[in-house]
Every structure is written in structure tokens, then in C-alpha cells.
Amino acid sequence: MSDIQAQSPAFVRETMLPPQPPPSSAAGVVLWLRTNLFSGPLNIALTVLGLAIIWMIFRTLWPWLSHSVWNAGSMAECRQIISEAYGPDAHGGCFAIIKHRWNQFVFGFYPQDLYWRPVLAFGLLFLALAPVLFADSAKARRIVLGLAVGLTLIFSAMLGGGAGALVGMAVLMLGWVALIETRPGWALLASLLYPFLAVWLLWGGSLWGPVMALAGFGVGFAVWQAGARYGLFAVALGAVAAALWWMFAAAPVAHTLAGLVPLRLTPVSSDQFGGFVLSITIGVAGIALSLPMGIILALARRSDLPVIKMMAVMFIEFIRGVPLITLLFVASLLLNYFLPPGTNFDIILRVIIMVTLFSSAYMAEVIRGGLAALPKGQYEAADALGLDYWKAQRLIILPQALKVSIPGIVSTFIGMFKDTTLVVFVGLFDPLKAMSDTVRASFEWKGAYWEPYIFVGSIFFILCFGMSRYSMYLERRLKRDHR
Amino acid sequence: MTATNPVATPELGETAIEIAKLNKWYGTFHVLRDIDLNVSRGERIVIAGPSGSGKSTLIRCINRLEEHQAGKIVVDGTELTNDLKNIDKVRSEVGMVFQHFNLFPHLTILENCTLAPIWVRKIPRREAEETAMHFLTKVKIPDQAHKYPGQLSGGQQQRVAIARSLCMRPRIMLFDEPTSALDPEMIKEVLDTMIELAEDGMTMLCVTHEMGFAQAVAHRVIFMDQGQIVEQNTPREFFNNPKSERTKLFLSQILGH
Numbered sequence: 001m002s003d004i005q006a007q008s009p010a011f012v013r014e015t016m017l018p019p020q021p022p023p024s025s026a027a028g029v030v031l032w033l034r035t036n037l038f039s040g041p042l043n044i045a046l047t048v049l050g051l052a053i054i055w056m057i058f059r060t061l062w063p064w065l066s067h068s069v070w071n072a073g074s075m076a077e078c079r080q081i082i083s084e085a086y087g088p089d090a091h092g093g094c095f096a097i098i099k100h101r102w103n104q105f106v107f108g109f110y111p112q113d114l115y116w117r118p119v120l121a122f123g124l125l126f127l128a129l130a131p132v133l134f135a136d137s138a139k140a141r142r143i144v145l146g147l148a149v150g151l152t153l154i155f156s157a158m159l160g161g162g163a164g165a166l167v168g169m170a171v172l173m174l175g176w177v178a179l180i181e182t183r184p185g186w187a188l189l190a191s192l193l194y195p196f197l198a199v200w201l202l203w204g205g206s207l208w209g210p211v212m213a214l215a216g217f218g219v220g221f222a223v224w225q226a227g228a229r230y231g232l233f234a235v236a237l238g239a240v241a242a243a244l245w246w247m248f249a250a251a252p253v254a255h256t257l258a259g260l261v262p263l264r265l266t267p268v269s270s271d272q273f274g275g276f277v278l279s280i281t282i283g284v285a286g287i288a289l290s291l292p293m294g295i296i297l298a299l300a301r302r303s304d305l306p307v308i309k310m311m312a313v314m315f316i317e318f319i320r321g322v323p324l325i326t327l328l329f330v331a332s333l334l335l336n337y338f339l340p341p342g343t344n345f346d347i348i349l350r351v352i353i354m355v356t357l358f359s360s361a362y363m364a365e366v367i368r369g370g371l372a373a374l375p376k377g378q379y380e381a382a383d384a385l386g387l388d389y390w391k392a393q394r395l396i397i398l399p400q401a402l403k404v405s406i407p408g409i410v411s412t413f414i415g416m417f418k419d420t421t422l423v424v425f426v427g428l429f430d431p432l433k434a435m436s437d438t439v440r441a442s443f444e445w446k447g448a449y450w451e452p453y454i455f456v457g458s459i460f461f462i463l464c465f466g467m468s469r470y471s472m473y474l475e476r477r478l479k480r481d482h483r
Numbered sequence: 484m485t486a487t488n489p490v491a492t493p494e495l496g497e498t499a500i501e502i503a504k505l506n507k508w509y510g511t512f513h514v515l516r517d518i519d520l521n522v523s524r525g526e527r528i529v530i531a532g533p534s535g536s537g538k539s540t541l542i543r544c545i546n547r548l549e550e551h552q553a554g555k556i557v558v559d560g561t562e563l564t565n566d567l568k569n570i571d572k573v574r575s576e577v578g579m580v581f582q583h584f585n586l587f588p589h590l591t592i593l594e595n596c597t598l599a600p601i602w603v604r605k606i607p608r609r610e611a612e613e614t615a616m617h618f619l620t621k622v623k624i625p626d627q628a629h630k631y632p633g634q635l636s637g638g639q640q641q642r643v644a645i646a647r648s649l650c651m652r653p654r655i656m657l658f659d660e661p662t663s664a665l666d667p668e669m670i671k672e673v674l675d676t677m678i679e680l681a682e683d684g685m686t687m688l689c690v691t692h693e694m695g696f697a698q699a700v701a702h703r704v705i706f707m708d709q710g711q712i713v714e715q716n717t718p719r720e721f722f723n724n725p726k727s728e729r730t731k732l733f734l735s736q737i738l739g740h
């Protein structure tokens with residue numbers, strides 16, 4: 001035996017050590033400040049500099065904000081009130097413009113007596129989304145549903161909705177909420193019907209138009225099911241049948257039915273849309289359409305079939321390589337050359353199509369990143385269990401890939417929603433530029449520059465921040481790896 | 484594990500897998516060369532060999548996770564060709580257990596086990612869940628059914644993977660180094676599960692370095708090197724009386740310490 005071995009005594013543990021609480025290290029505000037703000041000379045300098053910058057920003061903005069006026073009839077009146085209260089050289093925000101003209105920023109030129117329709121459509125949006133967004137959290141869902149119903153009714157009442165209309169809205173919304181809470185399956189079906197209801201509410205006209213558009217999907221689905229054993233060929237056939245229906249049958253049938261059972265709302269044309277009604281209409285439609293389209297493009301780009309892959313690559317690279325404004329100009333100008341003369345292809349619809357194509361290209365790349373992040377073993381396990389391509393994608397691959405891609409997907413949504421302000425370039429009244437200019441063009445509010453931008457910017461911020469928070473909530477909820 | 488084979492005399496039935504003149508290349512690399520192998524129903528085969536010898540590739544060809552370029556593979560009377568229907572049919576008859584488990588992390592243990600029966604076999608959910616609980620009990624983790632894979636130990640995950648395969652009621656089970664990624668303490672629990680499965684008469688092909696397991700349950704040990712079958716024999720003969728020099732070298736290296 002060597003010396004070392006002789007010196008190391010044998011050891012056998014008789015009792016195992018019980019776990020003990022960690023040592024309580026010194027904590028508190030002072031410690032936090034010292035470690036985070038004043039840990040060294042450089043850190044102290046940066047802290048002081050940061051505070052100085054914050055102070056300067058605050059000092060510049062605060063007088064302007066604190067002198068702001070909310071009750072006035074014109075810019076001149078505002079200035080007068082400020083100079084009387086704070087002296088002749090004082091500056092102040094004139095937020096009276098918002099109080100006076102908020103309805104234009106929100107509704108554009110939508111007829112005043114019909115404001116309840118976009119409000120209801122917006123409220124119902126949350127009823128349609130809640131079963132999807134908050135599928136596994138009854139508490140969050142009920143909060144959202146309650147807020148949606150309550151706020152919709154309150155706003156409608158404030159906008160001067162009649163008692164009859166309010167009761168009708170309450171019955172519709174509460175009925176829908178009851179459906180969501182008792183029959184989740186049916187509620188999802190109702191969510192699928194929402195786009196058609198929203199289109200009817202926003203644009204008005206005969207109910208039969210949206211119903212016949214919906215029937216097109218039914219026709220396509222029926223044709224597909226009838227030939228289901230021919231696989232993809234039947235899908236193509238169904239698409240063709242639906243397209244034929246929309247092109248040739250939908251309008252006459254809708255016309256006939258409208259003659260028999262006239263169910264109509266006062267029509268509102270697309271020129272009357274503006275402000276946030278326009279932005280949210282385009283944004284929500286674009287978001288809802290670009291996600292499925294992005295998924296399909298991402299799958300196509302990863303496909304083993306060379307033709308499909310090449311088409312997806314070409315589409316994505318082309319769309320990503322072109323500014324959104326180019327596509328919007330194509331939508332507003334070029335399409336008129338190609339369409340038969342006399343066709344009235346709605347400008348908002350054209351813009352929605354272009355915005356969707358644009359953001360679906362980005363969406364596809366974001367989702368492709370998520371797909372690439374999945375280990376190969378997931379595909380192999382799905383294959384080994386006998387799942388076919390579509391089932392494997394739907395049940396195994398996409399749920400995981402989309403979860404990984406949530407931050408990117410929501411970024412794309414947010415970017416796209418803010419990009420809806422670019423529709424000003426094709427003559428639509430976006431809230432930021434066109435609506436501000438319109439309000440400013442009036443005699444009373446000439447010279448109000450910052451206030452409309454701040455107001456519109458704040459609303460965009462609230463909506464985008466809401467999306468961002470939701471995505472964080474969703475990420476937390478879906479976290480399954482190590483909890 | 485005992486060194487004696489508990490089911491030493493196989494009562495082998497008809498052919499389950501027939502592989503003839505199988506050749507496969509990765510690019511220009513000839514990974515499988517002229518493999519001929521017949522597996523009878525109820526037979527248990529352990530495939531051993533150094534890494535890169537093509538043993539994993541061979542069993543991955545049997546459920547078409549890898550495509551072969553020449554030769555013939557017939558599984559349960561269905562030949563594997565480019566016909567997707569045949570591939571799906573074979574895959575639903577053949578269970579596979581992977582080295583890295585490949586459980587679906589976004590689904591609970593129970594959902595992992597019921598997914599394929601519900602969506603491929605079209606079994607009602609209630610019935611699929613009963614079957615899943617049956618097999619989860621068999622692999623001794625019924626109490627974990629509502630957890631997620633990330634909450635389980637490696638050995639438990641691998642047993643779930645075995646249960647998930649069994650829920651499809653496969654006629655053949657393939658194991659691709661099922662214990663290679665596990666801590667020593669967990670290897671035994673997985674091997675015990677596999678031995679139980681063997682005792683039920685399952686047809687098994689198992690790529691493994693667990694030579695004790697091979698001696699305990701295999702009817703036949705196949706030794707592969709450089710994409711070809713170098714030697715195959717009963718476990719007793721294989722371990723006690725290896726014929727080829729390559730086999731002797733391999734055995735001396737893995738049993739030597």
C-alpha cells in the first residue's frame with residue numbers, strides 16, 4: 001500500500017444529510033442599488049448620465065404636457081387659454097382636437113348613425129377569438145368575454161344607439177358567450193362564421209352577399225369530399241368549383257334571394273372607411289389570412305417536391321424583395337389595367353390581398369425557422385408511428401414549430417398592423433397621415449401637428465403592446481419542456 | 484439478468500421479415516452491402532457491431548425511415564417500395580424505439596400513447612386511453628400518465644416510448660440502441676421491460692451493446708461490420724465460440740474490461 005492510500009482514511013456515511021435552506025444573503029434596496037447601479041466608477045457614470053438624459057427629456061416635455069388643453073373649439077382658442085393661464089410664451093398641447101374630432105380618427109367618414117356597426121364588429125371579434133386564444137384558460141377567457149360584451153354595449157350606448165339596437169346587441173353577444181361556455185365545438189364554428197358577419201356589419205348591403213360567399217366554401221368542400229379518394233386532385237377540383245361559384249353563381253343567387261327575403265343593412269362604401277376602422281379591418285384580415293398562408297408557404301419551401309419548393313422560394317423571395325408600397329400601387333393602379341373594364345374590385349379587398357401576400361412571405365420564413373428548429377427525431381417518430389405527412393404536420397410538427405415561432409410570428413403581425421398606415425399612398429384614409437391631414441385641413445385645427453400623431457401613436461402602441469403581451473402569455477402557457 | 488436464455492427453444496412460425504440482397508448508399512458511401520436476413524415470427528434478434536457498421540441503418544430500412552436502393556424488403560407480406568400505402572401499412576405494423584426516445588414534448592404521456600391509435604387506427608379516444616393505460620401499467624409508470632415527457636427521467640421516457648409503440652399493437656418491434664443514452668441505473672429498468680416483452684413472444688430486432696441482454700433473450704445474434712453481416716449464430720455460440728477474427732476482436736474489446 002502506498003503512503004497516500006495509507007493516509008486517506010476509509011469513510012462510510014451512516015446517515016444521509018437532510019436538505020437545508022439556502023443561506024440568507026444580505027438583501028434589500030441598498031444592496032440592490034449598490035450591485036445594479038453603483039457597482040463601479042463606470043457604472044456610476046452611466047447611472048448619472050442615464051438619469052440626466054431622463055431628466056432632460058422630462059424637463060422638455062413636461063411643460064408642454066402639463067399645459068395641455070382638453071376643452072376648446074379651435075386651435076386659436078387653445079393658444080389663448082394657454083397664454084392666459086401660463087403667460088404669453090408658454091407652450092402647451094392642444095388635445096382638444098382629439099376630444100373634438102376623435103370620431104374621425106376612429107371611424108373616418110363612416111356614417112355617424114352607423115357607428116354601432118364597426119363597434120359591434122370589433123366587440124364580436126373578441127368573441128370569435130376568445131375560444132381560440134384562450135382555449136385552455138377559462139378564467140382569462142371569461143375576463144376577455146366580459147370586457148368585450150360590456151365595453152361594446154357601453155360604447156354603443158355612448159354613441160347614441162337606440163334601446164332596441166342595444167337590446168338586440170346584448171342578446172346576440174350574450175347568446176354567443178353562452179355558446180362559447182357551453183358548446184366549445186359549436187363556438188369554433190361560430191368563430192369561422194365571424195368574418196362573413198363582420199364583412200356584412202362593416203359594409204352593409206344584403207346579407208345574402210356574404211352568405212353566398214360562404215356558400216362557395218361549402219361548394220368547394222362538398223366537391224372535395226365527393227372525390228376525396230382522389231387525394232390532392234379532389235382538393236384542386238374543389239378549389240375550382242368554389243372559384244366558379246364565386247365568379248358566376250354567387251351574385252345572381254344572392255340577388256334572387258335578396259329579392260325574396262330582403263335582409264339588408266344600409267350599405268357603406270369603401271371610400272367612407274378611414275381611421276382605425278380601416279387599419280383594424282385591414283390588419284385583422286391580413287393577420288388572419290397571412291398565418292395560414294405563411295404555414296403553407298413554409299411547408300412548401302421545405303417540401304421534397306422540387307416544383308412546389310421552387311414556386312414557394314420564388315414567391316417568398318419576390319415578395320420579400322419588393323417594398324410593400326410597390327405592391328399597394330400594383331393593387332390600386334395596375335390591377336385596373338388587367339381587370340375587365342367596368343369590374344368593381346373593391347380597393348380595400350385589393351389592399352388586404354396585397355398586405356396578406358406581403359406578410360405571408362415574412363411569416364413563411366419565421367415559421368420555417370421554427371420547423372428547422374425541431375429535432376429530426378420528431379419527424380422520425382411521427383413517421384414510425386404511421387402518421388401520414390399531413391397528420392404528422394398537424395399533430396406533431398406544427399404545434400411545436402409554431403410554439404417556437406411565437407415571438408417571430410407576433411413581430412410579423414405587429415409590423416404588418418403598423419404597415420397598414422401605408423395605405424395612405426393609394427388614397428385610403430389611414431389614421432396617422434390621411435386622417436390627421438383631413439382634420440388639420442379644417443379651419444379650426446390648422447397648425448395642430450403633434451397632438452394627432454401622439455394620439456394615433458398611443459392607440460397603435462396600446463394595440464401592439466396588447467398583442468405582444470398576449471404572445472408572452474401564450475409562451476408561458478405553452479411552456480412544457482422543463483417545469 | 485441471467486446468463487441462461489429463458490426461452491431457449493424458439494417455436495418459430497412463418498416469416499415476418501424477408502430481406503434479400505439489400506444494398507444502400509449514402510451518396511457514394513456504400514453503407515449496406517448485400518444483406519440477406521430472414522426473421523421468423525416470434526424471433527428475437529440482437530444486432531451488434533462497431534459504430535458505423537450499418538446496424539442502425541439496417542433496422543431503419545425495415546420501416547422505411549431509410550430508403551434502400553437495391554434489393555428487397557418484405558415485412559409481413561408487404562414489400563417496401565415507393566408506394567406510400569405500403570409504407571404506411573408497414574409502419575403501422577412495426578413499432579420502433581429510438582436511442583433518444585423521440586417522445587412528443589408538447590403532449591402528455593397519455594396523449595403520446597393515444598395519438599397514433601386515434602389518428603392512424605381510428606380507435607375511439609376512450610378505448611385508446613384504456614389501451615394506453617394498460618401498456619403504461621405494463622411498463623410500470625401508470626402514475627405518470629398526465630405528466631409531460633420533460634418531467635420524466637430518461638429511463639421512464641424510454642419506457643413510455645416502448646408503451647407508445649405497443650399501443651399500436653405492432654407485430655414486430657425494432658429497437659435502435661434503446662439504452663445507449665441512459666444512465667447505468669436506468670438501463671436495467673428499460674432492459675427489464677424489453678425482457679418482459681420478449682417473454683410475451685414479440686418479434687424483436689434490437690440494435691444494442693448490452694451483451695447480457697443478448698444472452699438472456701436473443702435467439703440469434705448478428706454481428707455486422709462495414710455494412711455486411713460478418714457472423715450470425717445463437718448467443719451461446721456467438722459469445723463462447725466466435726468464428727471470425729473480426730468478431731473475436733469486437734468481443735474482446737467490449738467484454739474486456
